[in-house]
Amino acid sequence: MAALDELREAVIDGQLAVAVEQTKRGLEEGIPAQTLFDDGLMAAMRRVGELFEEGEVFVPEMLVASRAMTAALEVLKPELVAEGASTSGRVAIGTVMGDLHDIGKNLVAMMLRGNGFEIDDLGTDVYPERFVQAIRDGAEVVAMSALLTTTMTNMRAVVEAIGEAGLREGVAVVIGGAPITQTFAEEVGADGYARDASSAVRMVEQVLGRVRATNGP
């Protein structure tokens, strides 16, 4: 389908206006919103992730692609709701207390969104209580970002706060950011870590799968 091909291309190239236009055209042509999302936006974001991993594109290209995707998704949203679309899961994401770096976090959020996750973006300088509240509001995944050696330790406080609230069992806690390592993730008791936005999607899918499996339906 031409509309889908062009939509994918527009998203990959980060052409926001074209992506929006092709989405509208697709809907007019009667393509189901879910198809436009799965085979258009999501496929495009997967490709962007691959291109990033192959070293063909870098942060700026990923960001513009994500923005085009987000704009197109806005057009689709009402239709998806009408079609009763299912989401891959609900993720609350934020940069931890004391830290205001949000470019990486936003990229991860957009990649997740582009892969069917529902995102509750808590912003930056997010206190532990706020993450806890997000779980009460329905998040299955808590994703934390930190870019500073001095703030990465605040992730531990969040994991503890979730535990104290008695909510640790049901949720997946994942972390990332430039100074974070797998070892650190294990130390603070997180369920997963990923080094970049494209591997973050795979990781969140896996971790969530595990958590759901242990909690039963």
Next chain:
Amino acid sequence: MGPEPPQVSIDIEPVGRRVQVAVGTTILAAAQSVGVGVAAACGGAGTCGCCRVRIAGGELTAASEEERRLLGEPALAAGLRLACQAGVRTDVRIVIGPESLTATQRLQLEGLGADVSLDPPVVGFEVVLERPALEDLRADATRLLDALAATRPPVEATGRPPIGLAVLTELPAALRAQDWSGRVALHRPRGEVVAIRPPAARLLGLAVDLGTTKLAAYLVDLDTGSTVGRAGAVNPQIGRGEDVMSRIAYANTGPAARAELRAAVVEAVGRLAAELCAAGERDTDAIVDCVVVGNTAMHHLFAGLPVRQLGQAPYVAAVSDPLDLAAGDLGLSLAGGARVYLPPLIAGFVGADHVAMLLATEAAEASSTVLALDIGTNTEISLAHGGRLWSCSTASGPAFEGAHITDGMRAAPGAIERVHYGDGRFSVQTVDERPAVGVCGSGILDAVAEGLRVGIVDARGGLARSHPLVATDNGRPRCVLVGAADTGHHRDIVFTRSDVGEIQLAKGAIRAGTELLLSAAGIESVEVDEIVVAGAFGTYLDLRSAVRVGLLPDLPLERFRQVGNAAGAGARQLLLSRDRRLLAVELAGRAEYLELTTHPEFAEHFVMAMGF
């Protein structure tokens, strides 16, 4: 209590140190315990990959996840390990490569000569005292002050200057040994006697630039204004993390850690002072004044101030006004009453070193439009235009210091510092013309710039896979700068796609900061008359490369001025001129600090500036 873990020994080459440690101790901890400096940009978290060592005998703990990722299997198989990760299991011998050894770096001590009218805060007055006698029983101090009151030109001080305990303690012996004469060092702003020196003694001042990586110290003759000695050393705190945030994180682990960082740097400054004095057969007692400049974290750690608040938003300093401290209280042994002046700072990440740099380059005094950048892991930028001054700090990261770069290293012997492409290959120049063992900031900048020029690097930072020098490693492209046959360690020296990415992040952040300052002033880059580039990397970088990659605005090269260690030069000015001290306060007071962290347009500019 369980049994003590068994002890094993580690031989550290090429420095030839042996150390006994408990089984399980990491190599980094062992090396640090005997003062062998191993580069550890991340403070030993296993994220930077700087602390590479080679095992030459014995057994270490199994490679960690981080080591696998940062070194890769082939390197691990060849015996490379990360010192912060690998623990010892038996007696071992390890070799620290020159790229990881912090002690042999090139230190940058040049810098501007201070060109200011000589009016030092501390000046000397020759005095001749009347000897005490049975009919003249005035105390030594009274006698000294009476003599001081009679000098010509008169001492400008209100009332009789006080004499501190440290000077009083030395006074009786000094006066008698000097046959009741001497040279009184008077601290004019305080109106205080800080030393009593022998007649006609030279008064010396010590200017120190406390860099996160390097310390530079200058001995200045306060009577003539000339610099009589200079010396440099690696900042000994470096073993506790290479950047400011890692040091703050370390200091946050407890009061003992903060005290340790403070003691280490104070001791190093003391050693530099002693070294400088010994070279001229002088005594550190001859140093009657001292100025120390540094970024806000270095400044706080040196003064013993808390740094926790600098590591968390909104990153505020404990104090921004100038500090005037007693050298003795700080633990520096200079002349008994000597003071240490720390100039004012602008913000949590725009420190007193930046103020000193602005003084030395006169960037903020001219009527022309001047952009001044001090490029480091944090890059401070100021823009002077139309009588106003804007400053910001942008987080460029350590890429230009060689960290996070595949074959990156500091500007130590064997580091590639210049790269040129011609006749289908790269030719390189290394520090001290030694066989290449890695690439430092100016080299990686050149490599990317040359790559762009000849089409090896595209506008998005991708590498041209079709180029003969570009190979693919696990699907990721890398470009060979120097083949294994010509390197000092017989491995290829390469740059990869992710290295280009690190450069994109660093230059994007610097350029975004620059653009936001220009827009705060409401001007375009063409309106900038002069661009001052300071700092070690800023001095060695090839301007054409910096402009080609977009790190600096595309302006005619004659508008740029590379100034070396301008902060050190500013510190010397502050020893020599009371006016400069006033000006420092004035500049810091009128600088309009632009906070980028919450700036709504930062991300947009950053993303734009990352491309080529």
